[in-house]
Structures are given as structure tokens and as C-alpha cells.
Amino acid sequence: MPIGTQNKPLQTVMWEAGKVRLIDQTALPEKLQYVEYTDWRDVAEAIRTMVVRGAPAIGCAAALGLALGARGIIADGRESFLRRVTGIADTFRAARPTAVNLFWAIDRVLAAAAETEGNPVDLKDAMLVEALLMLDEDIETNRRLGQYGAALLPDPVNVLTHCNAGALATVGYGTALGVVRAAVEAGKKVHVYADETRPRLQGMKLTAWELARDQIPVTVIADSMAASLMRQGKIDCVIVGADRIAANGDTANKIGTYGLAVLAQHHNIPFYVAAPLSTIDTKLASGLQIPIEQRDTVEMTHIEGIRIAPEGVDVINPAFDVTPGELITGFITEKGVLQPPFGSEASVPALPSEGQEETEAKETVTA
Amino acid sequence: MPIGTQNKPLQTVMWEAGKVRLIDQTALPEKLQYVEYTDWRDVAEAIRTMVVRGAPAIGCAAALGLALGARGIIADGRESFLRRVTGIADTFRAARPTAVNLFWAIDRVLAAAAETEGNPVDLKDAMLVEALLMLDEDIETNRRLGQYGAALLPDPVNVLTHCNAGALATVGYGTALGVVRAAVEAGKKVHVYADETRPRLQGMKLTAWELARDQIPVTVIADSMAASLMRQGKIDCVIVGADRIAANGDTANKIGTYGLAVLAQHHNIPFYVAAPLSTIDTKLASGLQIPIEQRDTVEMTHIEGIRIAPEGVDVINPAFDVTPGELITGFITEKGVLQPPFGSEASVPALPSEGQEETEAKETVTA
Numbered sequence: 229m230p231i232g233t234q235n236k237p238l239q240t241v242m243w244e245a246g247k248v249r250l251i252d253q254t255a256l257p258e259k260l261q262y263v264e265y266t267d268w269r270d271v272a273e274a275i276r277t278m279v280v281r282g283a284p285a286i287g288c289a290a291a292l293g294l295a296l297g298a299r300g301i302i303a304d305g306r307e308s309f310l311r312r313v314t315g316i317a318d319t320f321r322a323a324r325p326t327a328v329n330l331f332w333a334i335d336r337v338l339a340a341a342a343e344t345e346g347n348p349v350d351l352k353d354a355m356l357v358e359a360l361l362m363l364d365e366d367i368e369t370n371r372r373l374g375q376y377g378a379a380l381l382p383d384p385v386n387v388l389t390h391c392n393a394g395a396l397a398t399v400g401y402g403t404a405l406g407v408v409r410a411a412v413e414a415g416k417k418v419h420v421y422a423d424e425t426r427p428r429l430q431g432m433k434l435t436a437w438e439l440a441r442d443q444i445p446v447t448v449i450a451d452s453m454a455a456s457l458m459r460q461g462k463i464d465c466v467i468v469g470a471d472r473i474a475a476n477g478d479t480a481n482k483i484g485t486y487g488l489a490v491l492a493q494h495h496n497i498p499f500y501v502a503a504p505l506s507t508i509d510t511k512l513a514s515g516l517q518i519p520i521e522q523r524d525t526v527e528m529t530h531i532e533g534i535r536i537a538p539e540g541v542d543v544i545n546p547a548f549d550v551t552p553g554e555l556i557t558g559f560i561t562e563k564g565v566l567q568p569p570f571g572s573e574a575s576v577p578a579l580p581s582e583g584q585e586e587t588e589a590k591e592t593v594t595a
Numbered sequence: 596m597p598i599g600t601q602n603k604p605l606q607t608v609m610w611e612a613g614k615v616r617l618i619d620q621t622a623l624p625e626k627l628q629y630v631e632y633t634d635w636r637d638v639a640e641a642i643r644t645m646v647v648r649g650a651p652a653i654g655c656a657a658a659l660g661l662a663l664g665a666r667g668i669i670a671d672g673r674e675s676f677l678r679r680v681t682g683i684a685d686t687f688r689a690a691r692p693t694a695v696n697l698f699w700a701i702d703r704v705l706a707a708a709a710e711t712e713g714n715p716v717d718l719k720d721a722m723l724v725e726a727l728l729m730l731d732e733d734i735e736t737n738r739r740l741g742q743y744g745a746a747l748l749p750d751p752v753n754v755l756t757h758c759n760a761g762a763l764a765t766v767g768y769g770t771a772l773g774v775v776r777a778a779v780e781a782g783k784k785v786h787v788y789a790d791e792t793r794p795r796l797q798g799m800k801l802t803a804w805e806l807a808r809d810q811i812p813v814t815v816i817a818d819s820m821a822a823s824l825m826r827q828g829k830i831d832c833v834i835v836g837a838d839r840i841a842a843n844g845d846t847a848n849k850i851g852t853y854g855l856a857v858l859a860q861h862h863n864i865p866f867y868v869a870a871p872l873s874t875i876d877t878k879l880a881s882g883l884q885i886p887i888e889q890r891d892t893v894e895m896t897h898i899e900g901i902r903i904a905p906e907g908v909d910v911i912n913p914a915f916d917v918t919p920g921e922l923i924t925g926f927i928t929e930k931g932v933l934q935p936p937f938g939s940e941a942s943v944p945a946l947p948s949e950g951q952e953e954t955e956a957k958e959t960v961t962a
Contacts, residue, residue: 424895538807
């Protein structure tokens with residue numbers, strides 16, 4: 229069944245009439261509602277509180293938020309403007325520590341300002357244009373990586389995914405779920421197992437919701453059920469997103485990803501990371517250097533505002549873990565299925581011509 | 596700090612003045628409350644709805660429930676009485692399919708009746724005496740296996756456990772947590788990581804609660820966090836309970852156990868199963884033959900009565916998985932730390948004399 233026969237494709241991050249408009253992901257799956265921001269500080273807070281989440285979506289929301297903040301600056305001149313823009317950028321950078329796309333996006337919008345000649349009005353325009361370009365690029369990137377990934381999948385296929393690396397984690401279409409969508413569009417029969425992803429249940433609340441909305445078959449499981457399904461031969465491959473990828477391929481992603489990678493290796497199941505190149509942090513030699521966000525333990529002790537844990541018991545809540553690059557079968561990017569080490573731009577292969585795409589994707593993985 | 600300085604040891608299953616008295620585990624950790632049953636059918640329902648849970652506790656509750664049911668039978672004679680007792684036993688057998696202790700306990704109480712001479716009154720007494728003996732034996736068994744297990748642990752030690760194999764899963768003291776308690780009593784410094792254990796959160800709600808009650812340090816984690824802690828060297832060993840152990844050592848236990856065993860192997864961490872011999876089902880050659888209970892998916896889709904899953908999305912809820920025997924470092928039982936295959940009684944080693952206990956436990960595991 230074609231995608232979107234009943235529903236418009238989701239767009240998670242938008243610019244509308246001078247406002248940043250986001251899908252409120254804390255309201256899903258009960259209701260699909262949008263929130264609009266006219267104050268950049270509220271956009272930063274929306275990132276912190278996970279109204280918007282997912283590395284690429286965070287990046288684009290921050291880019292738009294920074295452009296929004298810039299528009300509000302009343303500055304005497306160019307230097308004063310740039311100084312104040314940098315202050316806003318720092319607030320966005322502090323919103324969440326792990327996903328590198330946030331820093332990448334902020335840097336790109338700042339560079340657009342710095343590289344533009346003229347007065348603050350010109351710089352504001354350049355920043356917004358750059359942010360909007362990034363939104364368009366994000367969807368295009370996901371469609372491209374989706375095609376590379378889809379070529380890797382058998383038909384029929386049972387895909388296990390963790391957390392949400394879907395339309396809701398990006399501007400649209402998704403990374404891991406972009407691969408799923410592209411496979412469905414290519415006519416493959418795809419069934420997804422979605423780990424519920426404690427503590428915040430993004431797999432149950434977001435991944436299952438957005439796949440069901442697109443009529444893609446999905447079954448929600450507790451995180452602890454994945455191993456048993458693998459042993460029963462019910463999982464053909466694992467595809468996850470990423471929050472930051474080090475030069476050696478070590479990958480930070482939602483807590484629980486590392487365990488899945490170990491389990492996949494034990495069961496000889498391919499384990500793919502689907503992410504745009506902007507998620508690769510070539511400055512980091514290994515995953516040891518990736519900062520891991522520790523979130524409020526109330527996410528563990530309470531669900532829907534109700535306490536589920538005994539009072540006074542110690543709880544931890546690391547939001548991410550790091551999967552060693554050697555456990556990852558391939559990195560599905562907009563430039564093909566890559567292998568570490570990831571160095572400078574030069575080491576990234578050139579875009580293949582149309583006819584070569586599928587072949588290259590397959591070769592890279594069987595290599 | 597000695598156990599029970601502030602609190603009496605928990606007793607999960609009791610016989611009191613003609614009634615079966617259970618801790619209501621569905622009310623924990625909010626409140627410690629007891630429920631009393633005068634109708635055996637309600638005891639069977641309490642097993643089904645997990646007011647009482649944990650393989651040994653289920654067995655003992657069923658034994659008492661059957662004895663309670665027997666007392667209510669008004670029968671002409673011995674044969675009529677035994678026929679009606681068998682009917683009650685069948686209802687208990689149907690309450691939950693995976694834990695073998697249930698069947699073992701029912702058989703033992705039935706045998707006590709069958710082997711007793713005399714009229715129905717004599718048989719009723721024999722059944723109750725047998726059930727009460729099983730309650731005493733359970734605590735004694737757990738204390739013994741606890742000592743064997745405690746000898747295996749380094750000092751200090753970080754133990755990871757899954758679900759609840761504690762006092763609340765037994766009549767008292769616990770199996771996996773019996774090992775923890777015995778290690779603490781032996782003066783070892785023990786810290787427990789408790790997997791929360793979705794969907795029913797027995798790790799968070801029961802294990803953390805009963806350890807905190809005994810002032811044993813415990814940290815609750817999401818099931819998906821275990822792998823990352825192992826990689827960081829924060830877990831010294833894994834100890835879990837069991838619902839049924841096949842002759843070759845394949846072990847059914849709470850869903851998620853199998854994944855932990857794979858992860859433990861990957862990280863070279865010892866993985867122990869702590870269980871009484873009554874959990875070993877020597878009639879089953881392998882774990883393939885263990886029936887896996889599929890529970891109501893509402894346990895997945897709702898928490899505290901609130902829907903957390905999108906409407907209409909497919910969900911599965913297998914309550915157990917099977918861990919292959921070869922992933923299990925040792926089986927901590929009341930007769931020592933054993934290795935499969937488990938055959939007839941003859942293959943179970945004789946009880947060592949006091950002086951040999953610790954040595955034997957160590958030897959068995961390093962073998």
C-alpha cells in the first residue's frame with residue numbers, strides 16, 4: 229500500500245509566518261497537536277523538555293530557533309549583532325549535550341551570518357534562509373539514505389528498531405524509519421518490531437504511532453523481548469538512528485542500543501545505523517569522548533505523572549549508550565552505506581550515479 | 596548492617612486460622628497489605644492475577660490452596676474425596692503454565708492424600724500438614740542455597756538481578772535475593788542493580804522495595820540499561836531465579852533473562868540461576884518443551900490503568916523466555932552449585948558436611 233494514502237506526511241519542524249512550529253511529541257500518541265513559538269527561549273526549552281527530540285529534528289529546531297532569536301535582536305551594527313547571536317547560540321548548545329546535530333546546526337546558521345556581507349537585516353535573512361535550507365535538506369537526505377538502506381533489506385523483512393528514528397526524529401520521513409518507508413515504497417513487505425524504549429517510551433508512543441499512521445505493520449515489544457525474538461528467528465535486521473558517531477564508528481544512541489548490537493552479533497543479525505553525515509563527529513576519535521546526558525530520574529520513577537517506583541529508592545537515567553563501531557554492520561547515510569573510519573570530507577565517497585546506487589550499497593555491506 | 600533490624604522478615608504465603616493469607620503483591624510498593632482467602636477458588640485466581648507470583652511462592656500458595664479446598668469437601672468416602680480433590684488440583688494446574696513448582700507442589704499434596712490411610716478427615720489433615728511442611732522447607736531451602744551462592748560472590752560485589760526472585764517470590768528469604776541476603780549476612784558489601792522488568796515492573800516495585808526494606812543498597816535501572824553498565828565494568832555477576840529448568844539446564848525465567856545471559860557472556864560476567872531443586876523438571880529434555888505463557892497485552896499497553904500505547908497497535912506479551920543451559924555459569928541450589936545435565940535424584944550430589952560447603956561451591960563453579 230502506498231505511503232500517505234490517508235494521511236499527509238508528518239513534518240515535525242516548520243517555519244510558519246514568523247514562528248517556529250513543532251509537533252508536540254509529548255502529546256503523542258493521544259493527539260497530534262502543534263505548538264508555535266515566537267520566543268527563541270521557548271524553542272530552547274522545547275528541545276530540553278523533548279517537545280521535539282531526535283538528533284536531526286533537534287538540529288533543525290535549533291537552527292530555526294536561532295534564526296528566530298536573531299530576528300528579535302535590535303542591534304547598532306554588525307559586530308554587536310553577531311555577539312548577541314552568539315549568546316543565543318550558546319543557550320541552544322546547552323539544551324542537550326549528546327546529539328551532535330545540534331552543534332552542527334547552530335554552527336551552520338552562525339556561519340551563514342558571519343559569511344554574509346551587510347547589516348544585521350541582511351544577516352538575519354541569511355540565517356533564516358540557511359535554517360530553511362537545512363529543513364529541506366533533511367528530508368532529501370532521509371529519502372536518499374532511505375533508498376540506500378532499502379536496498380540492503382531482504383523481502384519480506386522483519387526489522388527491529390529502537391526508540392524513534394522516524395519522521396518525528398527528523399524534519400520528515402525519518403532515518404531508520406526512512407529506510408523502512410523506502411523499502412515499502414520499493415514494494416517490499418516490511419514488518420517492524422518497535423522496542424517500547426523505556427523510560428520515555430518513544431518506541432511505543434512515537435514509532436508505533438507514526439508507522440501505524442502510514443499503514444506499515446508494526447508490533448510493539450518491551451525492550452527485554454528483543455533477545456527472545458532474535459533467538460526465534462523473527463528478526464532479520466536491526467536498524468537504529470544515532471545521536472553522535474565518532475570517527476571510529478562508535479555510536480551514541482538511545483540507551484539500550486548497545487545491548488541490541490551485542491544481541492544482534494550473537495544471533496548473526498545485521499545491525500545498521502541510519503543517520504545523516506551531520507551526525508558524524510569527525511573531531512572525536514572514539515565514543516569514549518561522547519558526553520552522555522543523565523536525565524531527570526522522574527522519567528524512570530513516574531509514568532504519566534504517577535509514581536511507579538518505591539519512595540526513596542535509587543534510580544539512574546542515562547539517556548544514551550555508546551555502541552562500538554565494530555558491532556555495526558554498516559552506516560546508512562545519504563552518500564551510501566559507509567564504514568569507519570570517518571575522516572575529513574575527502575574520505576566520504578562521492579555520490580554514485582543513479583545506476584550504481586543499489587550495487588554500491590550492497591557491495592559496501594557484503595564487504 | 597544485620598538483616599531485619601527494623602522490619603520483620605517478609606512471609607509471602609501463610610496459613611492462619613483456617614485461611615490462606617498472602618501478601619498482595621499488586622498493592623506494592625504503595626502498601627504492604629495482606630489478603631486472606633477462605634475459598635480455594637480465590638487462591639487459584641490470586642495465582643492467575645499475580646497477587647502472588649514467583650515460582651516457589653506459586654507452588655506453596657497452590658499447595659495451601661489445595662489443602663484449603665480439600666477441607667471444604669463433604670465426601671461419602673475416600674474415593675469420592677480423592678476424585679473431588681483431583682478436580683480442585685486441575686484448576687490450580689491451569690492457573691499458570693510455565694513455573695513447574697506449581698505442578699510439583701500440587702502433586703506432592705495429592706500424594707500426601709493418596710498415601711495416607713483412613714477417611715477423608717485423615718486425608719485432609721495429611722494434605723495440610725504436607726503443605727505447611729513445604730512452606731517451612733521453602734525458607735530452609737532458600738537459606739541453604741543462599742549460603743552456597745554467597746560463597747561465589749566477590750567482596751565487594753555489584754549484583755544485577757531481573758524481575759523479583761526475592762522473599763516475595765518465595766515463602767521467604769528468596770532465591771536470587773536469598774543469595775544477596777546470605778552474602779550480606781556473611782559480611783560482604785553488596786550492591787544490587789535491579790532491572791525494572793517491564794511490563795509488570797516487578798524489579799522496580801518488588802525487588803527494590805524488599806531490598807530497601809532490608810537496608811540493602813539497590814539501584815533501579817531500565818531493562819535496556821544493563822548492557823551499558825556491564826560494558827562500564829559496573830556489574831560483577833548476574834543472579835536470577837527460574838520458573839522451570841529442563842534436564843539440559845535450559846531455563847525459563849521472566850522475559851528478558853535470556854538477553855541478560857547473552858550480554859553477560861559477551862562481557863565475561865558470571866551468570867547464575869538460583870532456584871530450589873523443585874524448579875528442575877527432569878522430565879523435559881530441553882527448554883524447547885517449556886510452555887511459555889502469553890499474558891494479556893493490557894499489561895503492555897497500560898500502566899496503572901492509563902493507556903500508554905497508541906490505540907489499535909499490535910503488542911505481544913510473552914511472560915518468559917528460555918536461556919540455554921550453556922549460557923549459565925552455575926545453578927545455585929539447596930544442594931550446592933550444580934551443572935547440567937540434571938537427571939534422576941541419584942545424580943544430585945549428597946549434602947556436603949558443614950566444613951565442605953564453601954569449598955564445594957567454589958570448586959563446582961571454577962570447574
